[in-house]
Amino acid sequence: MPELPEVETIRRTLEPRVTGKRIERVDVRCRDLRWPIDEHFEQGLMGRTIRSLARRAKYLLLWLDDDRVWVVHFGMSGRLLFHESETAAGDKHDHVVVFLDSGASLVFNDPRRFGSMSLREPDDASLFEGVGPEPLDATRFNGAYLFAHGRRTKRSLKDVLMDQRVVAGLGNIYVNEALFVAGVRPRRALRRLTRSDCDRLAESVRAIISEAIEHRGSTISDFLDGIGRRGGYQWRRRVYDRAGEPCSVCATEIKAVVVGQRSSFYCPQCQR
DNA sequence: GTAAACCTGGCA
């Protein structure tokens, strides 16, 4: 579920609520996420104060006062919910509960268990080795970068933009949306784009990601931010999950195709 | 490259 805008939205809602709070107790009810939670995880968090929250790609990073980092990935259905006071009964998919000294708690809930979390040692950057640039970093992610990448691959635009090694944080919703704004079809090969096409594509990615963050992410079915609110971008969707509906620009019927095992949506008139 | 794997829930 959460792509970059959703994770950023979670970060922004949690930051003012958990920064400076001390972790008093950690209750891991299910260690069996995408990868098993390390046996020393609870001990490592206990007694630590949360210094700040950051995000890289689709990962939420909670920096602790001993310079270690609690890293959370949300997979398809993960949530991290802040509860002001002692939480009620608890959902059967509440896998990790972290109690703060303020009396509040953070609950990681994930029905599908594709999410993951770990405690990383100070300065351990291994998790992000090979992860591409942030799309909003125009100095590293831009038309020149995409064009250069196109010289050495035959892959489709959809495949390339979904690849976290090429650019970090994009997923199925926002790749589809960005391709619409750029006016190119998902199956087009990157190598067939001109340099100015690439400029336009990089700019479209940035525009869509910025707009999605502004609207606090997309709630197509599940997504909730750190305090249980739904996102707003789903109302602004151009093509994602809109097969059969009219294009907002030209009224042509939106088409669905499968590219790289994932559903893709585009307007046959606006995208070429 | 392509498919299958990991899991649960919702919908036709």
Added chain:
DNA sequence: TGCCAGGTTTAC
């Protein structure tokens, strides 16, 4: 009952 889902990894 079968298919689909915002993600990522691993195996042919």
